[in-house]
Amino acid sequence: MTNAALTNTVLYLDGVSVTFDGFRALNKLSLAIAPGEMRAIIGPNGAGKTTMMDIITGKTRPDEGEVFFGGMIDLTMLDEAEIATLGIGRKFQKPTVFESHTVADNIRLALAGERSPFSALFGARNRIPEERIDAVLSTVRLTEHRERLAADLSHGQKQWLEIGMLLAQDPKLLLVDEPVAGMTDAETAETAHLLKAIAREHSVIVVEHDMAFVRELGCKVTVLHEGSVLAEGSIDAVSANERVIEVYLGR
Amino acid sequence: MTRRPLILALLDGKGAVFLGVLASLAVLVPVSNLLLPEASPLHVPTYAVSLLGKYLSYALLALALDLVWGYCGILSLGHGAFFALGGYAMGMYLMRQIGPRGVYGHPVLPDFMVFLNWQELPWYWHGFDMFPFAALMVLAVPGLLAFVFGWFAFRSRVTGVYLSIITQAMTFALMLAFFRNDMGLGGNNGLTDFKDILGFPVQAQATRVALFVATVTALALGYLVARYMVTSTYGKVLVAIRDAESRARFLGYRVEHYKLVAFTVSAMMAGVAGALYVPQVGIINPSEFSPANSIEAVVWVAVGGRGTLVGAALGAVVVNTAKSWLTGALPELWLFALGALFIIVTLYLPKGIVGTLAEWRDKRRATVSAKPAEVAAGAAE
Ligand SMILES: Nc1ncnc2c1ncn2[C@@H]1O[C@H](COP(=O)(O)OP(=O)(O)O)[C@@H](O)[C@H]1O
Ligand SMILES: [Mg+2]
Numbered sequence: 001m002t003n004a005a006l007t008n009t010v011l012y013l014d015g016v017s018v019t020f021d022g023f024r025a026l027n028k029l030s031l032a033i034a035p036g037e038m039r040a041i042i043g044p045n046g047a048g049k050t051t052m053m054d055i056i057t058g059k060t061r062p063d064e065g066e067v068f069f070g071g072m073i074d075l076t077m078l079d080e081a082e083i084a085t086l087g088i089g090r091k092f093q094k095p096t097v098f099e100s101h102t103v104a105d106n107i108r109l110a111l112a113g114e115r116s117p118f119s120a121l122f123g124a125r126n127r128i129p130e131e132r133i134d135a136v137l138s139t140v141r142l143t144e145h146r147e148r149l150a151a152d153l154s155h156g157q158k159q160w161l162e163i164g165m166l167l168a169q170d171p172k173l174l175l176v177d178e179p180v181a182g183m184t185d186a187e188t189a190e191t192a193h194l195l196k197a198i199a200r201e202h203s204v205i206v207v208e209h210d211m212a213f214v215r216e217l218g219c220k221v222t223v224l225h226e227g228s229v230l231a232e233g234s235i236d237a238v239s240a241n242e243r244v245i246e247v248y249l250g251r
Numbered sequence: 252m253t254r255r256p257l258i259l260a261l262l263d264g265k266g267a268v269f270l271g272v273l274a275s276l277a278v279l280v281p282v283s284n285l286l287l288p289e290a291s292p293l294h295v296p297t298y299a300v301s302l303l304g305k306y307l308s309y310a311l312l313a314l315a316l317d318l319v320w321g322y323c324g325i326l327s328l329g330h331g332a333f334f335a336l337g338g339y340a341m342g343m344y345l346m347r348q349i350g351p352r353g354v355y356g357h358p359v360l361p362d363f364m365v366f367l368n369w370q371e372l373p374w375y376w377h378g379f380d381m382f383p384f385a386a387l388m389v390l391a392v393p394g395l396l397a398f399v400f401g402w403f404a405f406r407s408r409v410t411g412v413y414l415s416i417i418t419q420a421m422t423f424a425l426m427l428a429f430f431r432n433d434m435g436l437g438g439n440n441g442l443t444d445f446k447d448i449l450g451f452p453v454q455a456q457a458t459r460v461a462l463f464v465a466t467v468t469a470l471a472l473g474y475l476v477a478r479y480m481v482t483s484t485y486g487k488v489l490v491a492i493r494d495a496e497s498r499a500r501f502l503g504y505r506v507e508h509y510k511l512v513a514f515t516v517s518a519m520m521a522g523v524a525g526a527l528y529v530p531q532v533g534i535i536n537p538s539e540f541s542p543a544n545s546i547e548a549v550v551w552v553a554v555g556g557r558g559t560l561v562g563a564a565l566g567a568v569v570v571n572t573a574k575s576w577l578t579g580a581l582p583e584l585w586l587f588a589l590g591a592l593f594i595i596v597t598l599y600l601p602k603g604i605v606g607t608l609a610e611w612r613d614k615r616r617a618t619v620s621a622k623p624a625e626v627a628a629g630a631a632e
Contacts, residue, residue, distance in 0.1 A: 057501060080501055090501045096498045108487070115503050115505070122483075125484040
């Protein structure tokens with residue numbers, strides 16, 4: 001890829017490999033996401049989807065390969081907090097919220113802004129306007145649950161709360177790992193709606209198994225298999241791809 | 252939501268009760284001890300004043316431990332080390348106050364150094380003849396150790412049981428070091444035979460009462476500092492780290508910095524507790540570093556209720572009262588009783604005394620009516 005093309009990406013992975021105890025979870029994975037793009041990533045269990053997110057967010061270091069954010073920032077040199085501060089937010093596969101805090105406090109802690117212990121003790125972190133929290137809560141439809149403990153939410157509500165925390169963080173790029181796992185059909189439809197709305201102002205990568213959901217998103221699809229890209233294109237194109245059918249869809 | 256004055260924001264119901272109790276103690280105990288005749292049934296004897304002062308210094312240690320364990324999930328099994336270091340700093344000041352009045356009558360050197368044939372004061376003893384310097388060291392030495400220890404441990408992401416084990420190893424290593432005579436800190440006898448503090452005789456009744464009042468005050472201040480920390484957004488981040496550390500990282504929080512601040516402040520509080528303990532019990536020796544002491548402190552916090560601050564202080568006083576009584580009646584049983592207590596609390600009272608009481612209260616409120624409970628929860632915000 002030329003330099004000009006590189007600078008025109010929000011995220012750029014090239015030849016990324018990572019090995020766990022001799023097992024190659026990612027194998028020369030390459031991927032480019034354009035600014036403002038929404039991309040769905042599908043692939044069988046163990047294909048390396050979550051591992052790819054671990055690499056992008058600094059949780060795991062690649063053995064080889066390049067990972068660039070915004071065309072010039074080398075993510076392999078940074079840790080989780082630095083990468084988050086740059087503007088990459090992440091929703092975990094298993095919903096992870098702060099269980100002993102209220103829904104509102106979960107959003108409060110996620111809201112963009114100064115994050116040092118000093119500001120949290122004495123400074124701006126203590127003066128977050130409630131309206132900012134309310135705005136996020138209404139987007140993810142949790143307004144009426146504002147003062148409930150996150151631990152008391154249903155599984156689907158926790159997923160939304162976590163998406164809300166991502167929104168509050170206001171990242172440039174959102175990584176969303178299996179957002180509709182364990183959701184009812186109605187919740188799934190609402191989540192697709194929500195993600196499409198988010199994608200209007202952010203770059204989004206969604207990992208998902210649920211093909212109906214991916215079709216609903218209506219974006220470009222990348223199929224991962226054994227740690228590398230098997231196919232890329234519209235949902236109809238990849239669904240018709242013979243190799244994809246063989247390893248994944250046709251099973 | 253309207254902003255309330257700081258002090259009101261800091262004091263919830265149990266905090267107000269707690270500070271009220273401390274204020275009453277600070278007034279009533281001195282009045283009773285100094286003004287009531289000894290025959291009066293309400294007279295508190297001087298030994299009891301110092302005993303209570305000792306318990307309250309333990310309460311401050313428990314409070315410090317609760318800040319890191321209860322709110323940030325850092326189960327330190329070495330907090331006794333910070334307590335002991337604060338105690339040694341105070342002990343060194345008290346030794347220097349003896350001056351030429353030691354058994355050997357040496358103008359500068361403490362007795363144990365004369366006994367070991369030392370010719371001059373080691374460099375690290377200099378300055379301890381001045382109270383402000385010693386007071387600074389009470390904070391600085393435990394604080395610095397916690398900072399350096401925490402810097403490496405938290406940056407390397409040592410957590411959970413591994414962190415507990417290395418804190419335990421830290422206090423054990425310090426105990427072995429302090430047992431050695433060539434540490435220049437009195438070896439296994441430690442520091443004792445204190446005479447004066449700030450020019451007042453340590454053993455005098457009025458001095459003992461003053462030390463008691465100082466301890467009550469330190470506990471109240473320690474509570475307010477800890478309470479400020481946990482009610483600010485900083486405290487919310489601590490709890491967030493306790494609940495889901497990686498989530499906090501991916502939100503952009505520098506988890507290691509947050510832990511480091513809590514750990515260091517906590518160690519300094521423990522140091523103050525140790526410094527107040529030493530003049531009231533009259534001795535500091537390496538056994539204060541023993542791992543069992545740190546574990547006992549964990550039991551106090553568990554009994555009182557972790558993550559409640561007030562509970563930690565209460566637990567320290569309750570368990571130590573029980574200990575004094577039991578070691579008087581059946582000394583060989585204490586360790587078994589402590590172990591049994593820990594198991595019972597873990598199994599049947601996991602939230603401790605204060606946590607369980609709060610839970611009952613919430614349940615009662617919830618059954619009275621769902622709506623007011625919600626309002627109350629909103630107001631408590
Ligand atoms: N930290 C790790 N240590 C060892 N193996 C891992 C680790 N993370 C992932 N793996 C392995 O890498 C492979 C890819 O996993 P993952 O990225 O979670 O797949 P997916 O999210 O596509 O289902 C799996 O076989 C998994 O067992
Ligand atoms: Mg996965």
